[in-house]
Amino acid sequence: MSVLVSVLAAEVDQHVVLPFPPIVFGMIAAVVFIALGFVTWSYRDVANRHPQKSASFAATHDVHGQADRTGADH
Secondary structure, eight states, X not given: OHHHHHHHHHHHTOOOOOSSOHHHXXXXXXXXXXXXXXXXXXXXXXXXXXXXXXXXXXXXXXTTSOOOTTOTTO
16 A cells, blocks of 8 residues: 555656746736637627618517517518
8 A cells, every 4th residue: 555655645746847937827818818808899789880781670570579470571
């Protein structure tokens, strides 16, 4: 049993060398999240950029959100 404990103790004692300091990992994550946030932000109000499309959609669909049950508008 002492050989197994010795092997496990030797494995725990090894240190992992990171390619760069730990703060850089956080900075990379922050940059990625900011980039993804910018992409999400850039899609704001896209439906209102084409008023002719939104007007035709509103004209063919019920104002209260109920679609035509007969399927005639599709």
